[in-house]
Amino acid sequence: MTRISAFAIDVPDALLERARTRESSACEQLYRWFERPVYSLGVRMLGCPDAAMDMLQDTFMKVFDKLPAFRGDSPFWGWLRQIAVNECLMRLRGRGRDEPSESEPFEPDLHEHEGLLPPQAADAAALTEVLGRLPDKTRSVLWLYHAEGYTHDEIAALLGQSVSFSKSQLARGTRKLRALLQLTEDSHA
Amino acid sequence: MPDLDNAVPIGAALRALPLETPPRSAWPAVAPAVRSEARRPARWPYALATAAALALAVLLPVPGDAPMDAPADGALAGETIDLPALMQESARLERLIAAVNDDPLQPADALVLGLAFEDELAGIDAALAAAPRGSRDANELWQQRVDVLSRYAALQSSRRLLASAGQPFETTLVALH
Numbered sequence: 001m002t003r004i005s006a007f008a009i010d011v012p013d014a015l016l017e018r019a020r021t022r023e024s025s026a027c028e029q030l031y032r033w034f035e036r037p038v039y040s041l042g043v044r045m046l047g048c049p050d051a052a053m054d055m056l057q058d059t060f061m062k063v064f065d066k067l068p069a070f071r072g073d074s075p076f077w078g079w080l081r082q083i084a085v086n087e088c089l090m091r092l093r094g095r096g097r098d099e100p101s102e103s104e105p106f107e108p109d110l111h112e113h114e115g116l117l118p119p120q121a122a123d124a125a126a127l128t129e130v131l132g133r134l135p136d137k138t139r140s141v142l143w144l145y146h147a148e149g150y151t152h153d154e155i156a157a158l159l160g161q162s163v164s165f166s167k168s169q170l171a172r173g174t175r176k177l178r179a180l181l182q183l184t185e186d187s188h189a
Numbered sequence: 190m191p192d193l194d195n196a197v198p199i200g201a202a203l204r205a206l207p208l209e210t211p212p213r214s215a216w217p218a219v220a221p222a223v224r225s226e227a228r229r230p231a232r233w234p235y236a237l238a239t240a241a242a243l244a245l246a247v248l249l250p251v252p253g254d255a256p257m258d259a260p261a262d263g264a265l266a267g268e269t270i271d272l273p274a275l276m277q278e279s280a281r282l283e284r285l286i287a288a289v290n291d292d293p294l295q296p297a298d299a300l301v302l303g304l305a306f307e308d309e310l311a312g313i314d315a316a317l318a319a320a321p322r323g324s325r326d327a328n329e330l331w332q333q334r335v336d337v338l339s340r341y342a343a344l345q346s347s348r349r350l351l352a353s354a355g356q357p358f359e360t361t362l363v364a365l366h
Contacts, residue, residue, distance in 0.1 A: 006208055025283035027223045031216050032276075036208040043209045057215040064223050116196035124206050146200040174199055 005148050006037040007081040016076060020068050027064055034060075034077070038084045044147070045088040045140040047132050055091060059084045081148070089158060092136050106164055107171040114174060118181045130180040134173055141169040142177070213327065217317035224307060270328040275335055282338035286345055306341040313337065 011030065018026035038059050042052030062083050070079055121127050131139055137159070144150040144158070145166075155166040313334050320327035 004204070022223050023287050024220065024224055025280050025287055028216060028220065028280055028283065031219065032280075035214070035216075036210055039211040040209040044206075049209075049212065052209075053211055053213075053215065056211060057218050060215060060219045061222055064219070115199050117199050117202050119195035119197060121197040121199070121202040122205070127202055127206060142199075143203065146203045147206075177199065 005077075005081065006040060007034065007077045007084075007148075008075075009033050009037075009077050011076045013072070016067075016070075016072070019064070020070075022064070030063075031060055034080055037081075041081070041084050041143075041148075042088060044131070044143045045085075045136070046091055047136055047139065051091060055084070055087045059087045062087070085144070085148075085158065088140070092140065095136060104168070106168040107175070109167065110171045110174055114171075114178065117178055120181045121177075126181065127177075130177055133180060134176055138169045138173040138176070141166055142173040145170055211322070213320060213322040214317065217314035220314050221311045224311070270332065272323070272328060272331060275328075275331040278335050279331065279338060282335065282342050285342050286338065302344060303341070306337060306344070309337050310334065310341075 011033070015026050015029060019030055035056065039052055039056045042055040043049060046052050046055065059080075063080055066083070070076065117127075131142075134142070141155055141159075144155050145152070150158070152163045152166040152170075156163045159166065313330055317327060317330045317334070320330055
């Protein structure tokens with residue numbers, strides 16, 4: 001399956017070189033290109049515009065601080081995205097309580113048809129609303145896996161949990177989304 | 190799932206969500222850190238060596254400067270702000286200034302004036318960080334940012350022009366005053 005992240009923007013080497021030397025206009029251009037992908041990631045993972053705004057600012061502070069150490073052996077957008085994801089995870093760790101953990105019973109794997117959501121999912125507002133009702137960590141696993149293309153191994157490493165935990169959260173989140181969207185659809189029928 | 194014909198794969202549904210737009214730009218809060226890191230190594234020695242020139246230099250009029258009593262947002266009255274155009278102009282002027290500033294042998298008074306401009310920009314950026322995007326305040330602040338950058342660009346262009354003609358910049362400023 002081809003997954004295209006909103007972060008996947010090719011940045012010219014010349015622009016990166018100028019940004020490495022802290023040339024303000026080059027840094028500003030990078031900010032403008034990646035502002036919405038970073039903020040959107042924050043909203044999806046943190047579920048709160050204010051927290052996403054803080055995360056947006058801190059992410060770019062770190063990006064420009066660490067940019068001289070960026071070696072360029074991977075795409076710049078992937079490097080920047082990882083900083084943004086780490087910023088989100090750091091904030092999620094600070095919340096902690098009431099979040100799913102390894103001690104929960106694992107959710108059975110999804111059947112193939114369970115990867116399909118009710119038609120209501122095509123309504124961006126409805127999907128955004130029900131996403132916001134999932135636990136932060138569950139929503140983050142869904143987003144990192146489906147929208148950003150992370151593997152379960154990568155998500156497990158990021159969360160400091162097992163691969164089984166990542167798969168379990170994906171299954172649980174998907175079933176919850178289906179149920180919530182179905183409820184929404186039924187209530188509009 | 191009764192309606193399988195219209196069912197949506199979860200991955201496609203999530204990826205199809207539109208990007209969110211922040212309520213305000215974080216750039217004004219990030220920019221001062223970028224600028225302070227960029228100028229820190231080169232400018233401290235100059236600033237220390239030219240402390241005596243500071244008081245004189247910041248009071249001098251800048252070639253191409255607007256009158257001091259003209260309101261910075263005077264052009265806004267009754268006009269529609271084209272925010273993307275202002276942002277582009279801001280970036281263009283910053284590129285121009287960066288290109289002109291790429292000169293390790295700038296006279297001390299030009300460096301000190303540059304610091305004064307950058308302090309003014311930092312003040313505007315700090316206000317922008319607090320202004321909701323699209324608000325009248327934010328639009329006016331972007332206009333002010335472009336105005337300040339225009340004056341700064343005019344200053345640096347004048348300096349380079351005078352330098353190419355072999356004339357010292359600080360003498361000319363005093364003569365203009």
